[in-house]
Amino acid sequence: MAKAAVSVELSVEDKLRALYNLQKVDSERDKIKILHGELPLEVRDLEDEIAGLQTRVEKLEIELKDNQTAIVNKNNEIDESKKMIKKYEEQQNNVRNNREYDALSKEIEFQNLEIELCEKKIREFKYKIDEVNQALETSRKFIDDRIHDLDHKKNELEDISKETAKEEAELLAKSEDLSKLIEERLLTAYSRIRSNARNGLSVVTVERDACGGCFNKIPPQRQLDIRMRNRITVCEYCGRILVDKDIDTPLAELEIRMMQEREVVDDSKEKRSKRKSARTKLDS
Numbered sequence: 172m173a174k175a176a177v178s179v180e181l182s183v184e185d186k187l188r189a190l191y192n193l194q195k196v197d198s199e200r201d202k203i204k205i206l207h208g209e210l211p212l213e214v215r216d217l218e219d220e221i222a223g224l225q226t227r228v229e230k231l232e233i234e235l236k237d238n239q240t241a242i243v244n245k246n247n248e249i250d251e252s253k254k255m256i257k258k259y260e261e262q263q264n265n266v267r268n269n270r271e272y273d274a275l276s277k278e279i280e281f282q283n284l285e286i287e288l289c290e291k292k293i294r295e296f297k298y299k300i301d302e303v304n305q306a307l308e309t310s311r312k313f314i315d316d317r318i319h320d321l322d323h324k325k326n327e328l329e330d331i332s333k334e335t336a337k338e339e340a341e342l343l344a345k346s347e348d349l350s351k352l353i354e355e356r357l358l359t360a361y362s363r364i365r366s367n368a369r370n371g372l373s374v375v376t377v378e379r380d381a382c383g384g385c386f387n388k389i390p391p392q393r394q395l396d397i398r399m400r401n402r403i404t405v406c407e408y409c410g411r412i413l414v415d416k417d418i419d420t421p422l423a424e425l426e427i428r429m430m431q432e433r434e435v436v437d438d439s440k441e442k443r444s445k446r447k448s449a450r451t452k453l454d455s
């Protein structure tokens with residue numbers, strides 16, 4: 172495997188540096204995601220809400236039609252009853268006795284009650300239609316508002332994406348390049364820790380004698396190990412990979428720098444002691 176061949180050539184120090192740089196690049200990518208923020212989520216929520224409202228409008232439209240049909244039916248029933256009444260009234264003109272007349276009167280009375288009942292029902296249906304129409308109006312207005320919001324959010328998201336697309340692509344390429352330097356096993360561990368950590372940090376530096384991820388103290392011997400860069404050290408509390416703050420600088424270079432610093436210190440010590448001895452001479 173070409174990937175393994177590359178990583179074999181890397182020293183532990185180089186691996187640690189690659190991991191550290193990978194973390195930096197991936198953290199930059201996380202920052203861009205944060206910049207996009209809640210927008211993608213908000214867009215999806217709005218789309219869901221609009222779909223829900225549209226379903227509601229469809230249901231209301233069906234309810235409206237049902238009520239309108241019911242009114243038509245009741246009006247037909249009224250027409251029927253009226254026809255019957257007319258027929259009974261005509262029959263009343265040709266009755267042979269009072270009993271027949273009374274029976275027809277009863278039928279007419281019954282039909283009139285039927286008409287009243289239908290009219291009552293029609294009033295109820297009309298009332299319901301008013302209600303449905305109001306609900307429809309409100310829902311449609313909601314939909315219009317949400318569509319307006321959605322357009323706005325989509326544009327916003329598009330603008331941000333356009334701005335960051337190039338940067339994102341570059342960072343992704345960098346991340347992929349760095350990943351190629353790191354052996355599979357280590358990379359898997361890196362990704363696992365990263366996905367479990369809330370801040371996406373898998374590789375952290377030692378900060379004030381503590382893990383830069385969970386802030387638990389690191390024993391001095393362990394800190395020394397980390398500074399030596401001879402092996403991969405993980406935090407015993409949070410499992411993050413620990414590197415020293417100067418990991419970007421090769422150890423050899425760091426040693427030279429430390430020596431120079433020591434010389435400066437020694438130098439000033441020397442000057443101080445010279446001054447001191449000069450003063451002692453003056454005093455004596």
Ligand SMILES: [Zn+2]
Binds near residue numbers: 386387406411
């Ligand atoms: Zn930790």
